[in-house]
Amino acid sequence: MKTVARLLALGVLSTLPAAALADNVTVAYEDEGRYFTEDDIPTFNVAEDGTVDWLTFNGFRRYHAECHVCHGPEGEGSTYAPAVKNSAIDMDYYDFVDVVVNGRSVNSASEHSVMPAFGTNKNVMCYLDDIYVYLKARGADVVPRGRPAQKEAKSDAIRYDEDSCMG
Numbered sequence: 001m002k003t004v005a006r007l008l009a010l011g012v013l014s015t016l017p018a019a020a021l022a023d024n025v026t027v028a029y030e031d032e033g034r035y036f037t038e039d040d041i042p043t044f045n046v047a048e049d050g051t052v053d054w055l056t057f058n059g060f061r062r063y064h065a066e067c068h069v070c071h072g073p074e075g076e077g078s079t080y081a082p083a084v085k086n087s088a089i090d091m092d093y094y095d096f097v098d099v100v101v102n103g104r105s106v107n108s109a110s111e112h113s114v115m116p117a118f119g120t121n122k123n124v125m126c127y128l129d130d131i132y133v134y135l136k137a138r139g140a141d142v143v144p145r146g147r148p149a150q151k152e153a154k155s156d157a158i159r160y161d162e163d164s165c166m167g
Contacts, residue, residue, distance in 0.1 A: 099115055
């Protein structure tokens with residue numbers, strides 16, 4: 001049974017529009033330990049027993065190494081920066097990537113915020129999909145707060161891509 005359908009049946013995702021959520025998170029296929037939607041967008045995979053895919057697990061680690069200082073634990077936000085746990089659900093994947101790579105500045109009468117660019121930070125860029133997938137899982141409320149207890153093994157393809165990126 002697909003993850004989103006199972007979660008909708010359980011009422012876990014009842015606060016989000018089902019059609020939009022299904023398009024954004026439903027696993028359409030797996031490729032060497034990475035999961036994708038029908039539109040080839042990275043997504044999470046959580047087994048019935050709570051085991052998360054490698055990218056979701058590693059996204060937790062990478063998010064807490066680089067992002068939580070401003071955006072708070074588990075993407076819940078802080079007094080310094082907004083919650084981002086829903087960003088991977090609400091934003092288009094490519095918009096999310098653009099904000100992380102290039103940064104963003106909002107200056108208006110009611111808001112002033114700056115997201116720095118991380119496009120040259122290998123600790124972010126080599127794991128950007130991991131962070132995205134983790135935040136998507138948090139935004140869909142399929143991964144609770146805290147370190148995921150069980151994870152899939154890291155595939156050889158993921159290991160090779162990480163080694164290649166980090167140099």
